[in-house]
Amino acid sequence: MTTGNLRPPRLRPGALNLAEFLAQPAPPHCGALAVFAGTVRNQHDERTVTGIRYHAYAPLAEKRLAEIEEEGARRYGVRLAVAHAVGELKVGEISVVVVARAGHRGEAFAACRWAIDAIKRSVPIWKEERYADGAAEFLEGNPLRPVSEP
Amino acid sequence: MQHNGSMKVHVECCGAAARWCGAEELSLDLADDATVETLLERLSALHPELARRRDRLAVAAGETVVPRDHKLTANERLALIPPVSGG
Numbered sequence: 001m002t003t004g005n006l007r008p009p010r011l012r013p014g015a016l017n018l019a020e021f022l023a024q025p026a027p028p029h030c031g032a033l034a035v036f037a038g039t040v041r042n043q044h045d046e047r048t049v050t051g052i053r054y055h056a057y058a059p060l061a062e063k064r065l066a067e068i069e070e071e072g073a074r075r076y077g078v079r080l081a082v083a084h085a086v087g088e089l090k091v092g093e094i095s096v097v098v099v100a101r102a103g104h105r106g107e108a109f110a111a112c113r114w115a116i117d118a119i120k121r122s123v124p125i126w127k128e129e130r131y132a133d134g135a136a137e138f139l140e141g142n143p144l145r146p147v148s149e150p
Numbered sequence: 151m152q153h154n155g156s157m158k159v160h161v162e163c164c165g166a167a168a169r170w171c172g173a174e175e176l177s178l179d180l181a182d183d184a185t186v187e188t189l190l191e192r193l194s195a196l197h198p199e200l201a202r203r204r205d206r207l208a209v210a211a212g213e214t215v216v217p218r219d220h221k222l223t224a225n226e227r228l229a230l231i232p233p234v235s236g237g
Contacts, residue, residue, distance in 0.1 A: 060213050120237035125237070
């Protein structure tokens with residue numbers, strides 16, 4: 001559920017700062033806060049990864065991230081905030097954040113999991129991995145799907 | 151304004167599609183009754199690496215994913231959306 005024109009974009013240049021998302025005030029009825037943060041790993045398919053460049057088609061990516069927040073709120077009765085990095089990230093840096101605030105932990109955990117799965121299947125973002133041998137490759141990925149899938 | 155029943159469309163090649171097509175941005179002349187399918191046929195004929203992934207591509211116009219039978223208009227801007235790998 002968006003909060004109007006003052007809301008910052010969900011696509012952010014560079015690594016994400018988790019503290020920023022946790023600093024947002026909790027609705028008073030919420031007793032649970034669940035977080036997922038994806039970070040850049042140093043290995044993929046037995047290759048040493050030194051970093052990832054994230055590419056996005058911004059017009060649709062922003063729209064889909066907003067839809068994920070709205071759909072997750074509708075499905076689970078939670079407040080969701082999602083964000084994804086674009087540009088160059090180093091190993092260990094945070095590339096994606098999902099924060100779910102809910103009355104209780106069950107729906108907070110469920111919404112968190114649903115949201116990251118939805119981001120992976122429905123948002124036009126691509127990983128270009130950088131390897132220790134100097135090579136760089138886009139991951140093969142999966143065809144774009146709608147936000148509203150089970 | 152159309153001449154000889156043709157029009158120009160502009161394509162943003164997102165992610166790996168830029169490598170497959172050899173450029174991040176392309177402009178093509180198509181028949182004025184062309185659809186997204188027509189565009190993909192033309193691009194596939196020009197770029198074999200794209201042709202191999204054609205069935206796994208989505209195409210967007212602005213914020214909207216458009217179907218293969220979407221009728222193109224002159225100077226329309228479209229984006230090729232390869233299989234995604236975010237998150």
